[in-house]
Amino acid sequence: MTQHDHNDLTPEEQGAFExxxxxxxxxxxxxxxxxNELSRRGLLTSSTSLRSRSWFQLAAALVLLILGGVSGYGIGTGTEEQVSPKPQNPLYVLLLYESPNPSENTAELVREYGQWAGGLATGGRFVAGEKLRETGRILTRSNGELGIREGIRTNGSSILGGYFIIEAGDYDEAVKIASECPHLKYGGTIELREVEPT
Amino acid sequence: MEPVPNPPGQAEHRSLIEEFLSSRNEHAFRRLYTQCTPPLFQLVYRLTGRIQVDTEEVVQDTWIRAVERLGEFRWESSFTTWLSGIAVNRCHELYRRRATLRNEIGLEGEDLLQPGREVPIAERLDLEQAIATLSDGYRAVLVLHDVEGYTHEEIGRLLGIEPGTSKSQLSRARNSIRRTLKKEAPKDLHP
Structure with a gap:
């Protein structure tokens, strides 16, 4: 009989473990x-399905392409020629959360986004806009230890798919601009936030 | 002690998994996740030595691997047992990475107690803290055997060690826990 055979737990110890x-x-x-990770790997059909994401990506990409031709502002390329002048008005960020009910008519949707964003650019209200990739990293620090995990945060059942930055005289004007964004018409959600001046 | 919900039946898990596999439906998965994750999270939290970030990484990895292989699951054990097995396997992988890191910074070998993981004075009677101070391998054997009720043969298969090794590690881990709790207990509690 070996040593471990004599090393059973006492009833008190067993109770403590239980x-x-x-x-x-x-x-x-x-x-x-x-x-999000399961959805990204195609293992799950979520309310923000891959199909719904693809139309958003296409629309956003084409909107940005259209804007690139009509706007004097840079669209995320970071080149010297495209540095935008310092805005005179407050800046607002439109955070676009993806629609759980995508349109079947992608061409129509792209046209509407293009018209909306092109109008902003023509009126000098457009500052920047980008779509965001569906992958990301979440960083946390707990008890001094850094944790890095693949994935993205969600807001309810939707994910942040892109953003626009606009100039507006005040919140009322910013709300008016945002309320005309076709993203709302197609079931998406927009979170509007004013940029804190520095 | 946290409230313990009634464990859901195997039949409900089976129903949710069949629904999920037929449609990859988000809601079926969320219900399965809600039922199975609290015990899984506790197991992994204990196995990682109560390191929150490692626990989250292992639990996420466990679910992703489980869903990838769900179609191969044959119900020869309960779903939660199968899921726990994947989690233990992922923890074992985490231990390997930690050991590699220890070697790289010059801390070769595995002591019974983790370096730098002394039990805080205020918590020296806390069994959980004492378990957390054990080195990865010893902690895994003790948690799986004394807390989760696995046999040495099952532990051997999960951790890739001989049942005899599991037995001897358990004995040493128990003695270490006893020494920690006895040595560090305030004197007024031990007349």
Whole structure:
């Protein structure tokens, strides 16, 4: 008989182990991160399905292409020639969350986005706009330890798909501009935030 | 102690998994996730030595691998047992990475106790803290055997070690826990 055979737990010790908790509530962001990663790998059909994302990407890309031809502002390329002048008005960010109910008519949707954004550029209200990739990294620091995980955060069942930065005289004007964005018509959500001047 | 919900039945898991596999439906998966993740998260939290960021990484990796292989699952065990097995495997991989890192910074070998993981004085009677101070391999054997109820044969298969090694590591881990709790207990609690 070996030493470990004599090393059984006492009833008190056994009770202490049995009393340890068996459940621990996971953080909410972990669920969303897993959902996004499964969706990205094509293992899950979410309400923000790959199909709905593809139309948004196409629309956003074409909008930006259109804007590139009509706007004097840079569109995320970062070249010296495209540095925008310092805006005179407050800046507002339109955060575009993807629609769970995508349009079947992609061409019509692209045309509407193009008209809307082109109007902004012509009126001197457009500053920048980009679509965001569906992949990302989430960084956290817990007890001094850095954690880096593949994934993106979500807002409910939707993900942040792109943004526009506009100039507007005040919040009322910014809301008016945002309310005319076709993203709303197709079921998407826009979060409007004013940029804090520095 | 956290409230423990009633464990859902195997039949419900099976129903949700069949629904998910037929349509890859998000809602079916979310229900399965909600039911199975709290015990999984606790197991992994304990196995990682209560490191939150490592726990989240392992749990995410576990679910992704589980969904990738869900179609191959034959119900020869419960779904939660199968899921836990994947999680233990991922923890084992995490231990390997930690060991590699230890070697790279010159801390070769695996001591019984983790360097720099002394139990804080205020928590020295906390069994959880004492478990967390064990080195990865010893902690894994103790948690799987004494907390989760795995046999040495099952632990051997999961961790890639002989059952005899599992037994001897368990014995040493138990002794270490006893020493930690006894040595560090405040004197007024031990007349």
């Amino acid at each position: 009393a340890l908790p068996r459940h621990r509530t996971p953080p909410q962001h972990l669920e969303e991160s897993i959902m």
